[in-house]
Amino acid sequence: MLELDQLVMDFSGFKAVNGCTFRVEEGSITGLIGPNGAGKTTLFNLIAGALQPTSGTIRFLGEDVTPLASHQLFHKGLVRTFQIPHEFHKLTALENLMMVPPAQPGESLLSNWFSWGRVKSTEVDVEKKAYETLEFLELTHIAHQRAGNLSGGQKKLLELGRTMMTSAKLVLLDEPAAGVNRTLLRKLESKIELLNKERGYTFILIEHDMEMIEKLCDPVVCMAEGKVLIQGDFQTVRSNPQVLEAYLGETTGDAA
């Protein structure tokens, strides 16, 4: 589904990503791990079109998408979850979901004027989809609560819900476990798994929580110093001496 070939991101002489090559198979949940500063977020920025690589290519569903920007990739089904924008905190959970769908007829004043009926029916469809999404995430009870008042875990679930409002095929999740309590973490994991198994979403997730990586991800790609150190199943990666060395090079050593 996604092929990265010799990707390099050079920040004024410092290569944060330094020749990354790997493939993501359709239907997989690929875990991206590595010590702090390994280049994971930069690589996500490259895949999502937020940064242009210095060199190398990115192919998505067979197409060279290297020069494309985030919004173009979004329309092709490559979606990155972001924190709920600050200005959306005053909107309810339901409204946050309803704001997502791209290219609604209602977006243009002119098309509004000429096709009022179509706009109305689209709004009804979007609301229905938003309610279904809340139900899937077991968040129906907070539909009318302001997003800013939700817990960390509920916000993460809602962010996942925002991707479900699009025609996402490949979803990039940046540290979904961060700041989420254990109970909601299990729920978040089970929803990611369901979206993958039953709805066919492919995921790449950056995560420092090794329990989540072990539970969800196959394969696991470990990066260090801008390069792919090794990829394979969790046990293979975890027991690789180079991986242990890379993590022990930082203070926490939390790979093991």
Ligand SMILES: Nc1ncnc2c1ncn2[C@@H]1O[C@H](COP(=O)(O)OP(=O)(O)OP(=O)(O)O)[C@@H](O)[C@H]1O
């Ligand atoms: N815009 C930038 N300009 C210069 N250096 C940058 C820039 N963005 C990132 N870097 C550097 O690139 C390296 C990789 O950073 P990146 O955020 O990709 O790592 P990471 O693996 O996501 O780390 P973490 O797990 O701590 O989030 C770091 O040394 C960082 O300081």
